[in-house]
Amino acid sequence: MEKINVNYKKLYYGFPIILVSFYDKDGIPNVTTLSSSYTLMDMVVLGFGKKGYAINQIKDVHDFVINIPDSSLMKEIDFCGDNSGHECKKFDMVNLTPIKSNIVNAPIIEECPISIECTLTDIIERDCYRGITNILANIKGRCISKEYLDAEGQLKYSEIDNVLYVGDDKKKVYRYIQNGVSNDAKSFL
16 A cells, blocks of 8 residues: 655544533533544543633533434534534534433433543643643543443444544545445535
């Protein structure tokens, strides 16, 4: 396989889209779309733009929920990523229902089949990565829709219908598999 060096400023090679929900400092539920995350055991790492509404609220309130949307929520994913919590109460604008978690002080999104309840433990901001805030959090609980579990309570991997974020510095798209066919949803320039 011949490879060519490219001069991209960014390369998104298929990150799962998540909806991060939280109560702001005033107790109002809000949500943002994010694609920078990974988990190891009970630790999760999320990457945010440093000036974003969500990260600056989470720094103060500490609790949040990672919700894994499926492809039926593309409009909600777009809206929550394109609009700031500074300007609107996103749950009032989309068809998503915030339900209070029993484990952390943050809302679970009822329409998302998987939710991961978290508490902030560390904030990482470095001069060499200006404009970026990474956070580490402890996973306190995991909730999965019954339709995603088999009779033994194990995850049915074939049922997962998550959305990926793919692209370079010129074009970005949401990508998902539906009925065995790969789809590109929205193109970002």
